[in-house]
Amino acid sequence: MGKVISIINxxxxxGKTFISTNLVVQMSRSLLKVLVIDMDPQNELSQNFGARETDDNMYLALTDKEHIETVKIHPAVELIPACLDLIGCEIELVTYPNREYILAEFINKYRDDYDYIIIDNSSGTGLLVVNALIASDLVIVPVVAEINDIERNKKLVHAINKVDELLVSKKLNVRFLINNKSADSTIGSLKNSLKNLCNPKFMKTELPHLNKSNVVSTPESPWNPYELENINSFKSLVTEIQTI
Ligand SMILES: Nc1ncnc2c1ncn2[C@@H]1O[C@H](COP(=O)(O)OP(=O)(O)OP(=O)(O)O)[C@@H](O)[C@H]1O
Ligand SMILES: [Mg+2]
Structure with a gap:
């Protein structure tokens, strides 16, 4: 049964979309079968994989359809794109029964077909993110040094734990992932402060600033991960995820 991983902050x-994208690239290199779910109306993750907007998108998945045709972007990777309609989706879903569990129920229909289901989220903390949390086995929270905001990260983890306590009670596995995207030397002290304040778990793997020529960070079509250099930090991230 496939494991569901959400990238949330x-x-x-x-770095949510950056991490989701390159995690998927590395997973495909490791011959893992992946379903990518784009929950951000900005649609950037889908664009990174050269996918255009289609009628079968996450808005329809959440509001309407029983079954969605996935977009094949690689022999091992399929995608359900986002679309602008996701902007109003949270308001629309307020009238739905069990509105927090819609994504979890949808994903359960796909779980057996994939090794991993990766969900990229928008920067909100609303109903769509709550849906992603409930659907997930692992929640990765990227932490960047340039926003040295310990209190904010602490509050975010607190909010995630509240969702767990109130709605799922499954002890969500939440891990910070250090993303040193600006090669900032203060990242070490940020990590120590976070450890002291709210004692979260950290992924052992940390991401350094990565050279844009080696990672997927702009729309690419057609997408060919094998043209990119091997990124060791994403390789170790996949290995670590496989042990969790
Ligand atoms: N480790 C890294 N090395 C180099 N560039 C990075 C790294 N992490 C993120 N970036 C770059 O930082 C920018 C912001 O990242 P990204 O778009 O993934 O953030 P996000 O959390 O998805 O943002 P949003 O909240 O708007 O969805 C992008 O240009 C991305 O390529
Ligand atoms: Mg994003």
Whole structure:
């Protein structure tokens, strides 16, 4: 049964889409079968894989359809794109029964077909993110040094734990992932402060600033991960995830 991983942080630009994208690239290299779910109306993850907007998108998945045709972007990777309609989706879903569990129920239909299901989220903390949390086995929270905001990260973990306590009670596995995207030397002290304040778990793997020529960070079509250099930090991230 496939494991569901959400990349979540309400901080804009903390690397959610970057990490989701390159994690998927590395997983495909490791011959893992992956379903990518784009929950961010900005649609950037889908664009990174050269996918255009289609009628079968996450808005329809959440509001309407029983079954969605996935977009094949690689022999081992399929995608359900986002779309602008996701912007109003949270308001629309308020009238739905069991509205927090819609994504979990949808994903359960796909779980057996994939090794991993990766969900990229928007920078909100609303109903769509709550849906992603409930659907997930592992929640990765990227932490960047340039936003040295310990209190904010602490509050985010607190909010995630509240969702767990109130709605799922499954002890969500939440891990910070150090993303030193600006090669900032203060990252070590940020990590220590976070450890002292709220005692979260950290992924052992840490991401350094990565050279844009070696990672997927702009729309590419057609997508060919084998043209990119092997990124060791994403390789170790996949290995670590496989042991969790
Ligand atoms: N480790 C890294 N090395 C180099 N560049 C990085 C790294 N992490 C993120 N970036 C870059 O930082 C920028 C912001 O990252 P990204 O778009 O993934 O953030 P996000 O959290 O998804 O933002 P949003 O909240 O808008 O969805 C992108 O240009 C991305 O390529
Ligand atoms: Mg993003």
């Amino acid at each position: 309400n901080q804009l630009g903390s």
